[in-house]
Amino acid sequence: MTASITTLVTQTIKPRRMNFEFSDDIPMDWFAGDPFKSMVLTALSATFPDGERFFVDSVRQFQAGLPKELEREVRGFIGQEAHHGREHENFNDMMQRKGLPMDDIALFVKKGLGFMRKRLSPERQLAMTCALEHLTAVFAELALTEPDFFKPMDERMKPLWYWHAIEENEHKAVAFDVFQHQVGSYWIRSSQMALNTIEFFFFSGLHTYQLFKARGIQRDWAMHRRGFSEFFGRNPGWLRKMSGAYFAYYKPSFHPWQRDTSALMNHWKEVYQID
Ligand SMILES: [Fe+2]
Ligand SMILES: [Fe+2]
Numbered sequence: 512m513t514a515s516i517t518t519l520v521t522q523t524i525k526p527r528r529m530n531f532e533f534s535d536d537i538p539m540d541w542f543a544g545d546p547f548k549s550m551v552l553t554a555l556s557a558t559f560p561d562g563e564r565f566f567v568d569s570v571r572q573f574q575a576g577l578p579k580e581l582e583r584e585v586r587g588f589i590g591q592e593a594h595h596g597r598e599h600e601n602f603n604d605m606m607q608r609k610g611l612p613m614d615d616i617a618l619f620v621k622k623g624l625g626f627m628r629k630r631l632s633p634e635r636q637l638a639m640t641c642a643l644e645h646l647t648a649v650f651a652e653l654a655l656t657e658p659d660f661f662k663p664m665d666e667r668m669k670p671l672w673y674w675h676a677i678e679e680n681e682h683k684a685v686a687f688d689v690f691q692h693q694v695g696s697y698w699i700r701s702s703q704m705a706l707n708t709i710e711f712f713f714f715s716g717l718h719t720y721q722l723f724k725a726r727g728i729q730r731d732w733a734m735h736r737r738g739f740s741e742f743f744g745r746n747p748g749w750l751r752k753m754s755g756a757y758f759a760y761y762k763p764s765f766h767p768w769q770r771d772t773s774a775l776m777n778h779w780k781e782v783y784q785i786d
Contacts, residue, residue, distance in 0.1 A: 524682045526590025527785065531598050531671050533605040539726075543663035546728055547738030552672075553606055554718035557616040560596035560603070565624045566644065567592050569636040570686050573693040581688055588685040591678045598671060612725050616718050623714075634694045638703035640686045642760075645704070646711055648683035648767060649756045651676035653749055655775040660749055673783050677776050684767040697763050704760055 542549040567589050574585060607613040627636065654661050654676040661669060690700060723729040742750045759765055780786070 524584050524587025524591060524678075524685065526587060526594055527674070527678070528594055529598055529670070529674055531601060533602050534667065535605060535608060537605065537665055537667055539606075539609050539611075541665040541668050545663075545738075546723075546726070546731075547734050548741070550722040550726075551715070551719050551738070551742075553611065553613075554616065554715060554722055556599045556602055556606075557613045557718060558620045558714070559599040561617060561621045561624055562643065563592040563596045565627070565636075566640040566686065568628075569633070569640040570689055572633045573637055573689050577689065577692060581685075581692065584682070584685045585689065588682040591682055595675055595678065598675075602668075602671060610725065611722055616721060619718075620714075634696070634699055635703055637686065637690050637694060638696075638699045639707055641690050641700060642704040642707040643711065644679075644683060644686045645760050645767065646708070646757070647679045649753050651679040651683075652756060652770065652772055652775075653753050655680065655772060655779055657747075657749065657752070659747070670783055673779050674785055677779055677783075677785060680772045680776050683772075687767050701761050708757075 538544070540546050540549040542552055570585060570588065574582070577585065603613040603617065627639065631639065654672065661672060664672065694700075720729060723731075728734065741747065744751070756770060759769065
């Protein structure tokens with residue numbers, strides 16, 4: 512079944528080479544001096560290079576026969592994800608030098624995704640990419656709409672995370688449009704989202720735990736309580752705030768550009784001089 516492409520906003524998807532350097536004097540707790548938030552985002556970063564390679568490969572399998580405009584967007588998407596992987600590898604190396612098991616986590620992710628490549632049909636692999644790209648776009652939207660979220664982050668780390676958030680928003684509809692054009696099954700798209708949401712939280716929790724354990728802080732219950740309440744509690748409840756954006760994906764008529772984040776992106780591009 513082939514559904515029509517419903518792109519509402521067209522963004523130029525421009526791969527940008529950034530060449531960030533991460534100095535070793537950036538503290539281990541680079542996010543607000545808070546081990547919980549710092550390790551949650553560090554664990555995510557460990558999964559990015561292989562995760563993003565999986566996204567690119569899953570889209571590549573459906574590249575033939577796309578309309579010209581979408582084909583161009585796919586090239587932009589591939590370029591952006593390749594640069595994200597490279598920059599996050601630099602950051603991950605810096606955290607590895609501090610004694611965190613970043614390479615072990617990356618190897619685990621690589622093996623897990625190798626299993627998915629063998630077990631899942633190409634359609635399901637693409638739906639998995641759409642699901643994870645939606646989760647990424649929702650987190651990126653959180654970073655762009657709530658300046659207080661990234662505000663207490665070490666200034667040397669902000670350009671990496673803002674740049675990544677901006678580009679994730681720029682290309683948030685690419686895998687989705689490829690899926691709608693080449694597969695178009697609501698059942699595959701929505702069921703894969705439900706599965707990947709569970710997997711995402713399970714494995715993000717596991718990798719964060721591995722980092723806590725390497726530091727010997729896995730039983731710091733006060734830290735866990737504070738962290739959970741910051742993400743899921745009443746105030747500020749960063750992830751709770753984004754639940755509407757997340758659940759919109761399950762509407763049959765959903766399209767990523769129904770949430771127009773262009774103005775937000777332009778604002779942050781100016782702040783970080785990203786052209
Ligand atoms: Fe990315
Ligand atoms: Fe992405």
